[in-house]
Amino acid sequence: MAPSATSRNTIIRPPELPIIINGRSYRPECVPPTTTLASLLREHFGLTGVKIPCDQGACGACTVIMDGKAVLSCMVLAVEAYGHQILTIEGLPSDDCVVEAFAAQSEPGYGTALQCGFCTPGFVMTARALLDRVPSPAVSEIKEALSGNICRCGCYAGIVQAVRHASELIAKASAS
Amino acid sequence: MKPAFTPRVQRSHVGTYRARIDGTEKASGRAKYAGDLMVKCRVPDILYAKVLRSPFPHARIRSLDVSQATQLSGVVDILTFEEPAVAGLKSTNAGWTDGVDTLSYERMMWRRFCDRRVLGSHARWVGDEIGAVVAAESEEIAEEALRQIKVDWEVLPFVLDPVEAMASSAPILHPELGDTNVLPEDAVGGADVFVNKGDVTRGLADADVVLNATTTYHNATQNSLDNWCCLVEWCEDRITVWSNSYEAHQTRMHFSEMLDVPLNNVRVVSPYVGGQFGRGDTGDQPFFLFTALLAKRTGRPVLFRHSRRESFHDGRQHVCYHGTIGAKHDGTITTLSFNSIGNVGAYADHSMFAIKFAPAEVTEVAFAHIPNVRFEGRGVYTNKMPACMMRGVGNSQLNLIVGRLVDGLAEELSIDPLDIACKNFGHQWEELPDKSLVEVLRIGAERISWKEKRHSPGLGPLVDGVKKRGVGFSFHPGWHAEWQELRRGEVHVTITVNPDCTVTLDAPTVETGTGSNTCNVLGCAEALSFLGISGDDIHWVSTMDTDVSPQDCVQTDSAVSFLQSEAMAAASKEVKVKLLERVAPLLDATPEELDIDAGFVFRKADGGCKQSLKGLLYQASLDPVTVAVSRQPLAARTGIPFIATFAEVEINTDTGQVQVLRLVVVNDCGTVMYASGAEAQQIGGQCIALGETLTEEIIYDERTGVPLNFNWIDYQIPTMADMPEIDPVLLEVWRGGGEYGACGLGEGTVTCTPRAVLNAIYNAIGVRIDSIPVKPETVLEALGKTS
Numbered sequence: 001m002a003p004s005a006t007s008r009n010t011i012i013r014p015p016e017l018p019i020i021i022n023g024r025s026y027r028p029e030c031v032p033p034t035t036t037l038a039s040l041l042r043e044h045f046g047l048t049g050v051k052i053p054c055d056q057g058a059c060g061a062c063t064v065i066m067d068g069k070a071v072l073s074c075m076v077l078a079v080e081a082y083g084h085q086i087l088t089i090e091g092l093p094s095d096d097c098v099v100e101a102f103a104a105q106s107e108p109g110y111g112t113a114l115q116c117g118f119c120t121p122g123f124v125m126t127a128r129a130l131l132d133r134v135p136s137p138a139v140s141e142i143k144e145a146l147s148g149n150i151c152r153c154g155c156y157a158g159i160v161q162a163v164r165h166a167s168e169l170i171a172k173a174s175a176s
Numbered sequence: 177m178k179p180a181f182t183p184r185v186q187r188s189h190v191g192t193y194r195a196r197i198d199g200t201e202k203a204s205g206r207a208k209y210a211g212d213l214m215v216k217c218r219v220p221d222i223l224y225a226k227v228l229r230s231p232f233p234h235a236r237i238r239s240l241d242v243s244q245a246t247q248l249s250g251v252v253d254i255l256t257f258e259e260p261a262v263a264g265l266k267s268t269n270a271g272w273t274d275g276v277d278t279l280s281y282e283r284m285m286w287r288r289f290c291d292r293r294v295l296g297s298h299a300r301w302v303g304d305e306i307g308a309v310v311a312a313e314s315e316e317i318a319e320e321a322l323r324q325i326k327v328d329w330e331v332l333p334f335v336l337d338p339v340e341a342m343a344s345s346a347p348i349l350h351p352e353l354g355d356t357n358v359l360p361e362d363a364v365g366g367a368d369v370f371v372n373k374g375d376v377t378r379g380l381a382d383a384d385v386v387l388n389a390t391t392t393y394h395n396a397t398q399n400s401l402d403n404w405c406c407l408v409e410w411c412e413d414r415i416t417v418w419s420n421s422y423e424a425h426q427t428r429m430h431f432s433e434m435l436d437v438p439l440n441n442v443r444v445v446s447p448y449v450g451g452q453f454g455r456g457d458t459g460d461q462p463f464f465l466f467t468a469l470l471a472k473r474t475g476r477p478v479l480f481r482h483s484r485r486e487s488f489h490d491g492r493q494h495v496c497y498h499g500t501i502g503a504k505h506d507g508t509i510t511t512l513s514f515n516s517i518g519n520v521g522a523y524a525d526h527s528m529f530a531i532k533f534a535p536a537e538v539t540e541v542a543f544a545h546i547p548n549v550r551f552e553g554r555g556v557y558t559n560k561m562p563a564c565m566m567r568g569v570g571n572s573q574l575n576l577i578v579g580r581l582v583d584g585l586a587e588e589l590s591i592d593p594l595d596i597a598c599k600n601f602g603h604q605w606e607e608l609p610d611k612s613l614v615e616v617l618r619i620g621a622e623r624i625s626w627k628e629k630r631h632s633p634g635l636g637p638l639v640d641g642v643k644k645r646g647v648g649f650s651f652h653p654g655w656h657a658e659w660q661e662l663r664r665g666e667v668h669v670t671i672t673v674n675p676d677c678t679v680t681l682d683a684p685t686v687e688t689g690t691g692s693n694t695c696n697v698l699g700c701a702e703a704l705s706f707l708g709i710s711g712d713d714i715h716w717v718s719t720m721d722t723d724v725s726p727q728d729c730v731q732t733d734s735a736v737s738f739l740q741s742e743a744m745a746a747a748s749k750e751v752k753v754k755l756l757e758r759v760a761p762l763l764d765a766t767p768e769e770l771d772i773d774a775g776f777v778f779r780k781a782d783g784g785c786k787q788s789l790k791g792l793l794y795q796a797s798l799d800p801v802t803v804a805v806s807r808q809p810l811a812a813r814t815g816i817p818f819i820a821t822f823a824e825v826e827i828n829t830d831t832g833q834v835q836v837l838r839l840v841v842v843n844d845c846g847t848v849m850y851a852s853g854a855e856a857q858q859i860g861g862q863c864i865a866l867g868e869t870l871t872e873e874i875i876y877d878e879r880t881g882v883p884l885n886f887n888w889i890d891y892q893i894p895t896m897a898d899m900p901e902i903d904p905v906l907l908e909v910w911r912g913g914g915e916y917g918a919c920g921l922g923e924g925t926v927t928c929t930p931r932a933v934l935n936a937i938y939n940a941i942g943v944r945i946d947s948i949p950v951k952p953e954t955v956l957e958a959l960g961k962t963s
Binding site: 050088121150 | 177178179180181193194195196198199200201202203204205206207208209211212215216217218316398399400401402403448449450451452453483484688689690691851852853855856857858859860861862863864887888889893894895896897899902903904
């Protein structure tokens with residue numbers, strides 16, 4: 001039987017361990033057990049770079065990095081995040097090469113890497129996690145890693161170029 | 177490196193490849209969308225509204241009992257259809273709730289179809305907003321309250337198929353409009369036979385070859401990621417609305433006229449919007465009004481937002497076209513006639529725009545040289561999700577049949593379809609062949625290797641033993657040239673030059689992702705190039721606020737990309753005059769004796785007195801120089817450019833899978849305003865276009881009328897893994913009026929793709945498939961491989 005709204009809104013005591021968001025430690029209280037990590041990040045912490053277009057794990061726009069791995073924060077309960085490291089797009093350095101590459105893409109023939117920009121933080125975080133793991137991915141690896149993200153403006157070609165350019169920036173930085 | 181396009185006129189800013197002006201803001205997650213302003217930590221006293229939705233495709237509410245729901249802890253207010261504040265509101269429709277221009281209720285576009293109640297009691301599709309709306313401390317509580325409302329439903333018979341809905345025995349959806357589900361004739365769309373040029377009977381008699389075909393387009397939806405929402409505050413007499421609608425002043429008018437509040441007491445704020453694609457061009461806007469009424473009664477800010485499921489609220493018309501084409505042996509078309517039935521769903525909204533208005537427009541600009549043309553079309557109510565506006569409105573459905581007739585005729589006559597197209601299609605202000613069409617098709621054919629890859633239908637070589645390849649194309653007139661934008665009225669722009677020669681540009685429009693903002697900055701830099709500035713010196717005001725912004729240029733038709741730049745070109749002279757008036761006394765000269773170039777002021781006569789403008793401005797009054805201009809789009813009938821898509825496909829004849837290998841998307845733009853943005857539109861449009869062609873489709877349970885896939889797991893939008901290589905080609909052949917002579921291009925990028933793919937499939941397998949989406953089972957059935 002589905003739980004009633006009353007039980008869904010019951011406030012439980014948060015776990016003992018803190019949740020570490022973008023390097024800072026928090027122990028938010030008053031979190032109903034059904035609250036998703038995505039909702040907690042947006043509504044409680046105002047980290048609105050996290051978007052929730054589908055709320056069912058179908059579009060990737062809520063992607064954050066949890067303990068080094070890209071996760072769909074709408075599919076993670078807030079209470080599951082306690083004791084873990086969460087990195088949202090707000091936690092990336094201001095000169096992050098993935099952000100820069102997405103912003104800069106204008107290479108002829110591929111369009112831009114974003115238009116309305118609503119899916120972009122999710123793509124950036126998914127790409128960031130990929131490049132952390134595989135600094136020089138093949139195009140097929142990029143496509144596989146990012147195929148869980150939807151861009152309705154259809155900037156997929158520009159996004160692939162942006163990830164390739166970010167990869168080149170990483171190679172350049174490590175060479176110097 | 178892929179080839180870059182070559183502009184007809186080399187300019188410093190307009191037409192260049194560069195990053196979007198909002199690239200960093202958006203890529204870093206810092207860009208704020210309406211929903212981001214409404215999070216709990218920013219609006220602690222926020223309330224959440226949820227509306228009752230019909231579980232039946234057709235039903236009436238006999239009575240409602242909200243007593244138990246009201247008792248639920250956290251429920252603050254419940255508004256029902258019986259209360260005078262709701263029951264007294266006027267019926268409405270999409271003919272004015274959105275609009276290219278700002279319209280009053282009395283001047284709405286489809287006056288005969290005022291078929292929407294705000295929170296009525298008669299539900300006409302599963303999901304219809306009806307009966308009651310709850311304001312509560314959380315969305316979960318509001319949803320639970322809705323479940324606790326006791327509704328006495330009178331369940332009515334329903335109909336999903338438009339042909340069945342036309343039968344005399346069918347249940348009538350809108351008895352208040354008449355005793356039929358067929359939408360009546362109206363002043364805007366015209367009669368059922370809305371185009372009747374020449375005599376199609378004579379055209380048929382004159383023809384050596386006659387061909388008939390039937391095509392069916394389904395009801396895809398826009399699927400913007402940014403779910404529609406609004407936050408409304410109603411304090412004292414003033415309403416403030418934050419929303420992600422694509423127009424601000426029309427929203428203000430909607431509130432004012434429906435709730436009887438003076439215009440200056442309604443403030444509408446719209447920051448960035450996460451995608452439009454026609455999503456907001458719908459009559460489904462009563463939520464603004466009941467949210468406002470709840471805000472008034474509770475005295476608190478109230479948020480209403482669609483869930484992903486609720487975001488399936490309107491889409492493209494499911495249209496079935498029967499077409500007939502007749503031609504001489506030499507390929508001269510003697511007649512074209514069409515008969516269409518459009519399923520408009522539960523409400524009329526803008527469907528007659530798709531069924532009548534758009535085809536009539538195409539007739540004018542593309543069928544002008546065909547002597548006998550006839551269109552007959554009907555829109556029919558059914559108990560399905562309403563159709564309204566979606567990127568490429570009406571044109572996509574029409575292209576599916578026109579491209580079929582041209583391809584079929586060419587085969588019948590053993591003439592290349594490219595030649596049939598060039599021989600017959602063009603606008604009335606130019607002789608055939610149309611230069612734009614010829615060039616669009618020439619380049620497209622070259623890029624797809626038309627001559628090399630095209631073969632007799634179904635007779636190409638096998639690939640991997642079971643796969644067959646083919647090529648196809650379709651073409652269409654573009655639209656949104658300047659003369660077609662006249663109904664917008666004046667376009668407003670305010671340019672402020674600060675003493676340091678930086679510029680604040682108020683080119684009011686809601687930025688939905690189209691890139692018109694970057695076009696505006698490039699247009700401004702071009703117009704003010706005498707200041708010696710670059711795009712980086714221009715700040716574009718990104719948030720529309722009706723309290724302070726001039727009338728917004730409504731973000732439709734992809735026309736904002738050039739209309740405001742045309743206004744800036746007109747304003748630049750005035751900016752220069754004002755600057756010279758400011759600095760002339762410092763140089764003991766009259767403004768007329770001076771000029772400005774590259775940021776320096778000098779004497780026209782001999783180039784003397786050369787001083788930096790910035791230096792002079794700092795010696796004069798430090799007030800910024802502001803010029804506000806309004807400009808009517810030019811009426812000169814310059815015709816229209818053409819567009820085309822070429823496709824190469826590979827069909828697995830064992831599995832029925834259609835793999836699109838390559839798309840070439842060709843747009844004659846008149847003038848490319850922003851090359852990277854234009855290519856992004858060409859490439860990006862294919863996500864919608866290919867989705868509609870191959871995977872996207874709303875599926876109903878025919879037995880219950882319940883839609884089954886209002887989510888992104890079962891309604892399949894193409895991802896990166898699904899997209900083929902896309903070759904965007906920008907051309908500048910045609911030219912419109914004004915400084916730039918551009919034409920909107922974004923909408924049309926989706927129009928030709930479905931037909932191009934269907935023609936390519938035919939070329940590959942030699943069997944016609946004329947309905948979309950083309951799923952593997954469709955292909956297997958066409959190949960006779962199903963049991």
